[in-house]
Amino acid sequence: xxxxxxxxxxxxxxxxxxxxxxxxxxxxxxxxxxxxxxxxxxxxxxxxxxxxxxxxxxxxxxxxxxxxxxxxxxxxxxxxxxxxxxxxxxxxxxxxxxxxxxxxxxxxxxxxxxxxxxxxxxxxxxxxxxxxxxxxxxxxxxxxxxxxxxxxxxxxxxxxxxxxxxxxxxxxxxxxxxxxxxxxxxxxxxxxxxxxxxxxxxxxxxxxxxxxxxxxxxxxxxxxxxxxxxxxxxxxxxxxxxxxxxxxxxxxxxxxxxxxxxxxxxxxxxxxxxxxxxxxxxxxxxxxxxxxxxxxxxxxxxxxxxxxxxxxxxxxxxxxxxxxxxxxxxxxxxxxxxxxxxxxxxxxxxxxxxxxxxxxxxxxxxxxxxxxxxxxxxxxxxxxxxxxxxxxxxxxxxxxxxxxxxxxxxxxxxxxxxxxxxxxxxxxxxxxxxxxxxxxxxxxxxxxxxxxxxxxxxxxxxxxxxxxxxxxxxxxxxxxxxxxxxxxxxxxxxxxxxxxxxxxxxxxxxxxxxxxxxxxxxxxxxxxxxxxxxxxxxxxxxxxxxxxxxxxxxxxxxxxxxxxxxxxxxxxxxxxxxxxxxxxxxxxxxxxxxxxxxxxxxxxxxxxxxxxxxxxxxxxxxxxxxxxxxxxxxxxxxxxxxxxxxxxxxxxxxxxxxxxxxxxxxxxxxxxxxxxxxxxxxxxxxxxxxxxxxxxxxxxxxxxxxxxxxxxxxxxxxxxxxxxxxxxxxxxxxxxxxxxxxxxxxxxxxxxxxxxxxxxxxxxxxxxxxxxxxxxxxxxxxxxxxxxxxxxxxxxxxxxxxxxxxxxxxxxxxxxxxxxxxxxxxxxxxxxxxxxxxxxxxxxxxxxxxxxxxxxxxxxxxxxxxxxxxxxxxxxxxxxxxxxx
RNA sequence: GGGCGAAUAGCUCAGCUGGUUCAGAGCGCCUGCCUUACACGCAGGAUGUCGGGGGUUCGAAUCCCUCUUCGCCCACCA
Numbered sequence: 001x002x003x004x005x006x007x008x009x010x011x012x013x014x015x016x017x018x019x020x021x022x023x024x025x026x027x028x029x030x031x032x033x034x035x036x037x038x039x040x041x042x043x044x045x046x047x048x049x050x051x052x053x054x055x056x057x058x059x060x061x062x063x064x065x066x067x068x069x070x071x072x073x074x075x076x077x078x079x080x081x082x083x084x085x086x087x088x089x090x091x092x093x094x095x096x097x098x099x100x101x102x103x104x105x106x107x108x109x110x111x112x113x114x115x116x117x118x119x120x121x122x123x124x125x126x127x128x129x130x131x132x133x134x135x136x137x138x139x140x141x142x143x144x145x146x147x148x149x150x151x152x153x154x155x156x157x158x159x160x161x162x163x164x165x166x167x168x169x170x171x172x173x174x175x176x177x178x179x180x181x182x183x184x185x186x187x188x189x190x191x192x193x194x195x196x197x198x199x200x201x202x203x204x205x206x207x208x209x210x211x212x213x214x215x216x217x218x219x220x221x222x223x224x225x226x227x228x229x230x231x232x233x234x235x236x237x238x239x240x241x242x243x244x245x246x247x248x249x250x251x252x253x254x255x256x257x258x259x260x261x262x263x264x265x266x267x268x269x270x271x272x273x274x275x276x277x278x279x280x281x282x283x284x285x286x287x288x289x290x291x292x293x294x295x296x297x298x299x300x301x302x303x304x305x306x307x308x309x310x311x312x313x314x315x316x317x318x319x320x321x322x323x324x325x326x327x328x329x330x331x332x333x334x335x336x337x338x339x340x341x342x343x344x345x346x347x348x349x350x351x352x353x354x355x356x357x358x359x360x361x362x363x364x365x366x367x368x369x370x371x372x373x374x375x376x377x378x379x380x381x382x383x384x385x386x387x388x389x390x391x392x393x394x395x396x397x398x399x400x401x402x403x404x405x406x407x408x409x410x411x412x413x414x415x416x417x418x419x420x421x422x423x424x425x426x427x428x429x430x431x432x433x434x435x436x437x438x439x440x441x442x443x444x445x446x447x448x449x450x451x452x453x454x455x456x457x458x459x460x461x462x463x464x465x466x467x468x469x470x471x472x473x474x475x476x477x478x479x480x481x482x483x484x485x486x487x488x489x490x491x492x493x494x495x496x497x498x499x500x501x502x503x504x505x506x507x508x509x510x511x512x513x514x515x516x517x518x519x520x521x522x523x524x525x526x527x528x529x530x531x532x533x534x535x536x537x538x539x540x541x542x543x544x545x546x547x548x549x550x551x552x553x554x555x556x557x558x559x560x561x562x563x564x565x566x567x568x569x570x571x572x573x574x575x576x577x578x579x580x581x582x583x584x585x586x587x588x589x590x591x592x593x594x595x596x597x598x599x600x601x602x603x604x605x606x607x608x609x610x611x612x613x614x615x616x617x618x619x620x621x622x623x624x625x626x627x628x629x630x631x632x633x634x635x636x637x638x639x640x641x642x643x644x645x646x647x648x649x650x651x652x653x654x655x656x657x658x659x660x661x662x663x664x665x666x667x668x669x670x671x672x673x674x675x676x677x678x679x680x681x682x683x684x685x686x687x688x689x690x691x692x693x694x695x696x697x698x699x700x701x702x703x704x705x706x707x708x709x710x711x712x713x714x715x716x717x718x719x720x721x722x723x724x725x726x727x728x729x730x731x732x733x734x735x736x737x738x739x740x741x742x743x744x745x746x747x748x749x750x751x752x753x754x755x756x757x758x759x760x761x762x763x764x765x766x767x768x769x770x771x772x773x774x775x776x777x778x779x780x781x782x783x784x785x786x787x788x789x790x791x792x793x794x795x796x797x798x799x800x801x802x803x804x805x806x807x808x809x810x811x812x813x814x815x816x817x818x819x820x821x822x823x824x825x826x827x828x829x830x831x832x833x834x835x836x837x838x839x840x841x842x843x844x845x846x847x848x849x850x851x852x853x854x855x856x857x858x859x860x861x862x863x864x865x866x867x868x869x870x871x872x873x874x875x876x877x878x879x880x881x882x883x884x885x
Numbered sequence: 886g887g888g889c890g891a892a893u894a895g896c897u898c899a900g901c902u903g904g905u906u907c908a909g910a911g912c913g914c915c916u917g918c919c920u921u922a923c924a925c926g927c928a929g930g931a932u933g934u935c936g937g938g939g940g941u942u943c944g945a946a947u948c949c950c951u952c953u954u955c956g957c958c959c960a961c962c963a
Contacts, residue, residue, distance in 0.1 A: 167961095185960080192963085210963060223963095260962040267963095274961040335960075348961090380889065384958065387888080391959085480958080515896080517956065537925095548911080549897070553890080555956085557897060562912095565896080569911050572925045583922030632901095640899080640910075655922080740929090747929040753918055784920090848943035857904055857944095864905090 001538025032473030404443030
């Protein structure tokens with residue numbers, strides 16, 4: 001593979017075959033897939049491998065079907081992830097980004113990005129991805145940045161972007177706010193501490209339960225349910241908050257669940273979203289007791305200041321215990337949020353952030369699903385989509401990072417003005433008073449640029465020809481993990497800014513996992529490097545193995561400890577195909593004598609042998625099967641159908657039976673060559689989306705191809721009614737079965753491979769008799785016979801078999817045979833048939849069945865019974881002849 | 886706590902609208918073959934209470950209920 005793949009890829013690129021511009025304009029309807037842009041610093045892993053292979057299969061399929069296929073690639077600046085990479089680099093030099101300052105840091109990230117240069121795109125090429133690289137974008141490009149500003153400003157003008165003071169998810173390591181989607185909930189076994197809070201007048205106490213005792217430093221109330229009898233008398237009274245010695249009120253709030261814990265809850269408006277709401281309802285103060293790094297801040301007693309949140313937790317608990325105020329500690333399983341980039345535990349934090357009001361955007365997106373505009377594969381994923389939209393919450397889009405699209409908002413500091421300006425272009429002065437302005441320090445969520453990709457990558461907000469041609473697109477191929485991050489948001493932005501959904505088909509494939517069903521990851525060390533597989537077995541083998549191991553909606557399991565086992569199927573198949581191709585080519589007349597004149601379409605039908613007709617019919621059936629499977633996103637089924645056709649039908653049977661005709665200058669050779677060339681050509685085209693390299697390499701070698709011809713733009717095969725030939729399929733099937741039966745008898749009796757045997761065939765059906773006559777040579781050769789006779793043999797000793805159509809086969813073996821053994825074999829065969837006959841008679845004797853089952857089913861079952869009875873009689877007679885006891 | 890998915894050969898999985906792919910494929914395993922396209926191959930073969938139990942039906946791997954195990958998603962009971 002390595003000797004052909006990179007060379008072919010280069011040739012494809014030089015010919016610009018992956019660009020729809022290279023096709024004649026208007027030659028077909030556009031077909032567009034937007035590639036999920038990998039992070040600019042990413043290294044190719046199996047997830048990318050699977051995702052991009054699927055897209056490549058679909059785009060190549062549609063390209064060959066004549067569509068103007070555009071697969072649009074790009075990279076994502078990946079705010080947090082990329083900033084983290086460069087900050088780690090700096091840390092090795094003993095520096096932080098603050099040492100460099102904002103401008104120098106951003107320049108440093110750019111340098112890093114330019115230097116590593118989206119290596120992942122090169123890696124995608126190595127697995128054969130036929131994206132249109134001439135259109136590659138980067139989410140921080142000028143054009144896409146303009147689109148980001150345009151959308152921000154428009155949404156602001158429409159009242160859909162706002163600034164607010166709320167509890168958000170804060171990562172104390174990345175030092176930024178995160179959206180709800182960027183928080184990964186993880187179930188952990190934690191504790192529930194029950195703390196006693198004394199009443200202000202010392203007349204008693206109230207027990208509250210918490211999973212985060214350190215937050216009590218910022219408590220500003222205790223809340224109980226208004227109807228809770230136990231606390232009715234306490235509402236309005238005060239608690240003397242231990243450790244900080246502050247008087248806080250007891251309030252009544254419906255949000256409190258009387259059944260949980262003690263029914264009383266501590267309220268920390270600055271550190272819990274639910275408490276924040278309670279605080280607002282009761283006009284409670286918010287006391288922020290933590291720094292951005294999640295250390296205890298100044299607004300607390302001295303001894304806590306500067307403590308890490310977990311140290312503070314221990315200390316608070318210890319002090320409660322010492323004071324006799326720790327009621328009890330329970331173990332408690334609950335979900336804790338973690339940062340999706342660094343896995344640090346999220347701290348809910350009160351701060352000023354920018355938000356997008358989502359409900360107005362979600363409504364049309366939901367409608368597009370409900371009215372059938374959007375189709376999900378697998379269908380059930382649509383439920384995830386709609387339930388997420390139904391419960392959608394506002395999107396926090398500001399990030400306290402330096403790497404990203406800076407928020408286009410300027411604040412005027414002039415006294416008496418204080419205007420906030422949201423602008424499409426940079427401002428130097430306040431539009432209100434002309435005074436000095438400063439831009440918002442924050443950048444936008446990375447996903448705020450990627451949600452625009454279906455149109456921003458085509459030039460929006462400019463009205464470009466690309467935008468007119470390629471929006472809306474068609475298929476989105478993605479992992480379910482980014483359904484909410486990206487896919488759903490693109491639909492919302494597409495509807496809002498373009499008035500149409502960006503695509504209609506959403507294919508969500510599974511996840512690549514190891515044999516323990518763990519997601520492959522760098523930290524677990526259970527990953528497989530796709531490039532290592534490409535190196536060892538070739539991109540085609542990688543692709544085939546991924547595609548064939550993947551059915552709609554299920555995960556792909558691969559064994560990182562057994563690359564051979566995981567990819568042998570693909571490698572073996574590629575090798576098989578290569579050798580079949582070499583064999584066919586070596587038996588064709590040279591390129592000087594094109595085969596046009598011996599094309600099967602112009603060969604007279606009466607020149608075709610039964611095997612030829614069967615091959616052509618099988619080929620046609622495979623075209624139908626594979627095409628339908630590709631269309632239905634059942635890529636593994638397409639791959640399996642083509643595999644079966646190439647390996648079993650073409651290599652094992654057709655080529656084997658045609659060899660005498662193919663060798664040298666034999667009669668009928670031109671017909672066999674035409675059939676094998678035609679059907680192999682079709683097979684290569686059908687397989688090309690999955691195994692692009694080897695199919696191209698072989699296809700180009702066939703006579704009649706010009707140097708410029710590429711299979712990647714060759715026409716997709718169409719079904720041909722003339723190929724339909726059920727009789728040939730059935731009759732050649734009998735031939736195959738017959739050969740198999742004789743081979744089995746040979747193996748059973750240990751006949752040496754080199755020794756020919758005789759065979760007698762007793763067939764009732766005239767079609768079978770004719771088939772055996774027509775393929776006499778094939779049967780003789782493939783079963784290694786010295787003689788093939790039709791009709792009953794007078795010999796008694798030998799091997800017997802019965803075919804499914806009732807035809808009996810007898811292989812006389814003279815003294816070579818062990819009579820006792822054959823008697824035993826026949827006996828068990830007769831028994832098997834007798835059991836079948838019995839259950840079948842029972843079934844047909846059942847009046848319910850005969851009357852209620854469809855008549856054709858009943859008829860079919862009757863037919864089976866007849867065949868089995870006949871076979872039983874034949875074998876019983878043989879037993880008698882052999883003198884079996 | 887809610888919702889969803891999976892469980893079929895040693896392994897990874899097909900089996901779509903109950904009855905002709907009905908018990909399958911690939912890998913692995915066993916036997917025999919270096920038969921000149923291919924040993925990454927050829928030929929032949931073994932292996933299954935279709936997770937357990939119940940039900941619907943003339944008929945269930947397939948539909949329904951239930952249990953068990955595994956996985957995923959969602960969720961502000963502190």
